[in-house]
Amino acid sequence: MASRQSYKWFFETTTPVEGHMHAIARTIVAARTKFQQMEIMETLSYGKCLVLDGRIQSSQADEFIYHEALVHPGLLAVDGRPARALVIGGGEGATLREILRYPSITRAVMVDIDEEVVALCREHLPEMHRGAFDDPRTELRHEDARAWLERTDERFDLIVVDLVEPLEEGPACLLFTREFYTLIRDRLSPRGVMTMQAGMTKVNELGFFTAVHRTLEQVFPVVAGYQAFISCFGTPWGFIVASKGTDPRQQSGETIDRLIAERITGPLGYWDGVAHAHSFSLPKFIREAIARQDRIITDKNPLIVA
Ligand code: SAM
Numbered sequence: 001m002a003s004r005q006s007y008k009w010f011f012e013t014t015t016p017v018e019g020h021m022h023a024i025a026r027t028i029v030a031a032r033t034k035f036q037q038m039e040i041m042e043t044l045s046y047g048k049c050l051v052l053d054g055r056i057q058s059s060q061a062d063e064f065i066y067h068e069a070l071v072h073p074g075l076l077a078v079d080g081r082p083a084r085a086l087v088i089g090g091g092e093g094a095t096l097r098e099i100l101r102y103p104s105i106t107r108a109v110m111v112d113i114d115e116e117v118v119a120l121c122r123e124h125l126p127e128m129h130r131g132a133f134d135d136p137r138t139e140l141r142h143e144d145a146r147a148w149l150e151r152t153d154e155r156f157d158l159i160v161v162d163l164v165e166p167l168e169e170g171p172a173c174l175l176f177t178r179e180f181y182t183l184i185r186d187r188l189s190p191r192g193v194m195t196m197q198a199g200m201t202k203v204n205e206l207g208f209f210t211a212v213h214r215t216l217e218q219v220f221p222v223v224a225g226y227q228a229f230i231s232c233f234g235t236p237w238g239f240i241v242a243s244k245g246t247d248p249r250q251q252s253g254e255t256i257d258r259l260i261a262e263r264i265t266g267p268l269g270y271w272d273g274v275a276h277a278h279s280f281s282l283p284k285f286i287r288e289a290i291a292r293q294d295r296i297i298t299d300k301n302p303l304i305v306a
Helices: 063-075 094-099 115-124 145-151 178-187 207-217 253-263 273-280 284-292
Strands: 008-015 018-032 037-043 047-052 055-059 084-089 107-111 138-141 156-162 188-200 222-230 235-243
Touching: 018 115, 037 115, 047 115, 055 063, 063 094, 063 156, 063 188, 063 222, 063 235, 063 273, 084 094, 084 145, 094 107, 094 156, 107 145, 145 178, 156 178, 178 188, 178 207, 188 207, 207 222, 207 235, 207 284, 222 273, 222 284, 253 273
Parallel strands: 084 107, 084 156, 107 138, 156 188
Antiparallel strands: 008 018, 018 037, 037 047, 047 055, 188 235, 222 235
């Protein structure tokens, strides 16, 4: 074991005034793609990590927490067995992997703008996608997901928005707006549900999560924020379910455990009835921050994170 001083360190700025450090064993990929800066590095605590524009997207050790929390509340809220799913973004392929665990899924489309990122993840992160890109139910597309959604007339039971944060000049700025969420609502089947990653939920950093929450409330009858602590990010992380019908906050722990047993192949490591109840029970300061928020994100006035 090297002494602390001899490690190479990756320093991630999580906010303009805060950061998180990881000791690195090796850098596996460092590339500038057409859309973003990309690294795959092996850290001493979390194994391989995908980093885009300086932000950790996922780590081998705790990606199951992020991806199970992102996908399952949505699929378990679909009334009846879900058949068609869409992933917007989704780079590593782990979101797709979790969706494909439902034998009822007949088609899973993933639209990620960055072909190079996906190809490098496919090559270097097999632990994450575990063959999801080769599943015959998968269709992989590389283009702006908003442009594709505008063109398609398909309807989905689940749409997962697994995008990078809307960074200045990043590829995702117009995929967090009221107009985009309206497009998603219109591409969902009548029983359809959307889930998304919605930024950090740490104290003093709730502006993004609460603005997305309020924006979605203008589009969907049911909007339910929830959170999970993602260790490699060093912060609790927000997610949101938006639906035309089912409210996941009304689903009991027993219902969730039964639906998992009925619908999913293989055991989960994070999500169950207890995690469901815990995750959707947002603490008082977050509920109050959502209620206070009056920012609506629009194409004319998009939200960019620092
Ligand atoms: N787990 C992540 C996190 O913590 O934020 C996000 C997953 S994933 C790596 C994000 C993906 O979104 C990237 O692969 C990126 O190429 C893709 N992306 C960004 N903008 C996009 C757009 N306009 N259309 C489709 N995909 C986009």
